[in-house]
Amino acid sequence: MSNIVYIFLISFGVVIGASLFSGIAAIICNHPPLKKMLDISLTIKIWAVAIAIGGTFSSFEAIEKGIFNGEIRSVAKQVIYIVVALVGANLGYGFIKLIKTCGDLWLE
Numbered sequence: 001m002s003n004i005v006y007i008f009l010i011s012f013g014v015v016i017g018a019s020l021f022s023g024i025a026a027i028i029c030n031h032p033p034l035k036k037m038l039d040i041s042l043t044i045k046i047w048a049v050a051i052a053i054g055g056t057f058s059s060f061e062a063i064e065k066g067i068f069n070g071e072i073r074s075v076a077k078q079v080i081y082i083v084v085a086l087v088g089a090n091l092g093y094g095f096i097k098l099i100k101t102c103g104d105l106w107l108e
Helices: 002-028 033-043 045-052 056-068 072-107
Strands: none
Touching (some): 033 045, 033 072, 045 072, 056 072
């Protein structure tokens, strides 16, 4: 269970951290920060998943061993890890969208 929490928070943190730092870079480069943060958070989601599960090859190797050795439990565990990482990355993206929405409401 603790691995699931780690994986979720790592993928969430990768998206949030990359978005925030890209916003800082956009301010330095005189570009609109919220637009850049939203663009980066959308494109980095798949990388956040790969980072959270420890790289794509180790996960695929565990799935392969599980399928060919008949260990369904190992395959199910890896699928759960991937789904949890996807949920974390999508919630990170949703959080950045929420920041943009709040910024739009603030300006009204």
